[in-house]
Amino acid sequence: MATGVRTGSVTGSAPAEEARRKADSGSGWYAGLARVGLLAKGASYALVGVLAIGVAIGTGGATTSRQGALETLAQETWGKIVLGMLGAGFLAYAVWRFIQAFAEREDEEDEKGTAKKWGKRAGYVGRGLIYASLAFTTVKLLIGAGGGQSQNAKAQQTTATVLDWPAGRWLVGIGGLCLIGAGLWNAYRGFKKKFEDKWRTGEMSEASKKWGGRAGLAGHLARAVVFILIGIFVIKAALDYDPNEAIGLDGALQKLADAAYGPYLLGLTAAGLLCYALYCLVDARYRDVSTNGGRKDEAHTRSRPMQTGQVERAPAVHR
Numbered sequence: 001m002a003t004g005v006r007t008g009s010v011t012g013s014a015p016a017e018e019a020r021r022k023a024d025s026g027s028g029w030y031a032g033l034a035r036v037g038l039l040a041k042g043a044s045y046a047l048v049g050v051l052a053i054g055v056a057i058g059t060g061g062a063t064t065s066r067q068g069a070l071e072t073l074a075q076e077t078w079g080k081i082v083l084g085m086l087g088a089g090f091l092a093y094a095v096w097r098f099i100q101a102f103a104e105r106e107d108e109e110d111e112k113g114t115a116k117k118w119g120k121r122a123g124y125v126g127r128g129l130i131y132a133s134l135a136f137t138t139v140k141l142l143i144g145a146g147g148g149q150s151q152n153a154k155a156q157q158t159t160a161t162v163l164d165w166p167a168g169r170w171l172v173g174i175g176g177l178c179l180i181g182a183g184l185w186n187a188y189r190g191f192k193k194k195f196e197d198k199w200r201t202g203e204m205s206e207a208s209k210k211w212g213g214r215a216g217l218a219g220h221l222a223r224a225v226v227f228i229l230i231g232i233f234v235i236k237a238a239l240d241y242d243p244n245e246a247i248g249l250d251g252a253l254q255k256l257a258d259a260a261y262g263p264y265l266l267g268l269t270a271a272g273l274l275c276y277a278l279y280c281l282v283d284a285r286y287r288d289v290s291t292n293g294g295r296k297d298e299a300h301t302r303s304r305p306m307q308t309g310q311v312e313r314a315p316a317v318h319r
């Protein structure tokens with residue numbers, strides 16, 4: 001019967017529709033994934049910041065990436081427990097971003113709306129892949145397989161590969177410009193406090209909004225410094241046709257440490273990364289994680305004008 005076919009179709013798509021509903025409303029297990037993931041993100045930046053501050057003040061530490069910080073953590077007796085928690089958080093973040101990519105939609109059906117939707121989806125998938133990679137690194141460390149290459153080594157290997165492609169110099173140079181653009185975007189987002197647009201400010205106290213905003217400003221500026229430094233050296237690798245010029249997060253922090261007034265520059269940037277970690281904690285607590293599509297649909301429904309001749313009906317009252 002036709003009815004049976006329809007029922008089977010609806011049942012088959014139920015998990016996907018459930019995921020979209022949770023994403024639109026920003027509730028339930030979907031919100032849990034987002035908040036756990038944001039906490040893990042903040043903790044990873046805190047590790048990098050603490051290790052870099054140790055170098056800046058001369059008490060040890062290391063200028064390392066987040067992968068390197070995880071490897072350092074694995075050497076501690078209690079590190080495996082924390083690594084397990086971080087790995088679960090990284091995986092939660094990745095799944096959250098992948099669901100966001102699936103659930104994202106725009107009201108506009110024109111080319112601009114379609115391009116915006118797919119641009120957002122690409123960004124969500126990209127972030128999801130980064131944290132899926134961090135989760136994979138954590139699993140390798142937990143089973144004793146090692147964390148793999150440093151970010152510097154990965155950056156140099158990738159740059160060497162791309163330089164051998166046709167128009168490889170141009171591609172590497174464009175990649176460097178994109179990294180500088182990401183740095184400038186972080187600076188703009190920090191100065192304008194655009195990150196506050198995603199907060200449920202009505203639930204925040206004055207103190208949490210004030211200090212969360214300050215932490216977000218300092219944290220985004222620190223990320224801007226790191227992205228711009230990495231981008232500059234990637235461009236230098238393209239200009240010199242030398243992949244060894246490319247650097248990762250660990251290399252960017254080491255460049256700061258080796259510069260004139262290095263301890264001060266590194267200390268300020270490390271403090272900024274700690275501020276970013278604090279911002280992530282505030283973000284995990286107060287962020288509105290619902291997708292834009294859900295809110296836009298609701299607003300569109302509320303604001304849609306009545307059709308000509310349509311009679312507004314009062315809600316039925318059951319006696």
